Amino acid sequence: MSSTSPKAQAAREAVAVRLREIRLDAGITARELAARCGWSESKSSRIEHAKTPPSDADIRSWCAACGVPGLADDLIASNRQADSMYVQWKRLQRTGLRRLQESGVPLYEQTRQFHVYCSNVIPGFFQTQEYATALLTSIARFRGTPDDVTEAVAARFKRSHVIHEGDHRFAVLIEESVLRYRIGGTEAMAAQLGHLLSVMALPSVSLGIIPFTAPRPAWPLETFTVFDRQRVHVETLSAAIKETQPSDVALYLKAFDNLKQAASYGPDARALIASAIGLLDSRD
Structure with a gap:
């Protein structure tokens, strides 16, 4: 087994x-x-x-x-x-990455309230084309999947239309470290961080950034998404885990609320992004 x-x-x-x-x-x-x-x-x-x-x-x-x-x-x-x-990524991605992106479209369109916590990358529906291409390329190489990155990126962008259309709300938390991980090079990261600033202005989006220096009520966790307080998708290195039991969903929502206490919002969050942009040039 x-x-x-x-x-x-x-x-x-x-x-x-x-x-x-x-x-x-x-x-x-x-x-x-x-x-x-x-x-x-x-x-x-x-x-x-x-x-x-x-x-x-x-x-x-x-x-x-x-x-x-x-x-x-x-x-x-x-x-x-x-x-x-519990489904191993090698099973989900055995035919490439495009089909996996497409399979999530119905759930994304049906969901009204997203709770998202990301400790490693920019959330998928906030990614630019360059950032998504660099990220999915590295995943495809690491997994050894068929190379359909171009199609997968297009499918990811099609899935991401929910941030601009329909009655969807996004409560998103990311670690400040996510702003510093240079995925796709300096220009790609600069564009990605600039895009993140524009996304923050959307009325459907609440974006909090947990600073390095913030006192933490909870430790950094694995990336997870809660859909309408009914199901949770958790991403580990080896597998995608889905939780639907109410007590488990409640546990992740509790973790989200705890992490939210340490997050910066509004001008403070924008300042953290601007600082990360400024550091791109200084590290070249």
């Missing part, structure tokens, strides 16, 4: 337990179930012990063999949710 988070594994185990209960309620052995489904008894065992995640077809066959085909849809939904909680 591929690497997974403890929570995703627990969700998969819950599906496996439910499948075993269905078999026991039907009064059939694992061998008999395997015979009815047309697979090996060892496969039934692996599924029941959460060693092998079942496919949609496996679940439908299992439920049909136990005489309860009507239970299949709910189990399939639970299984898919467990499978999507």
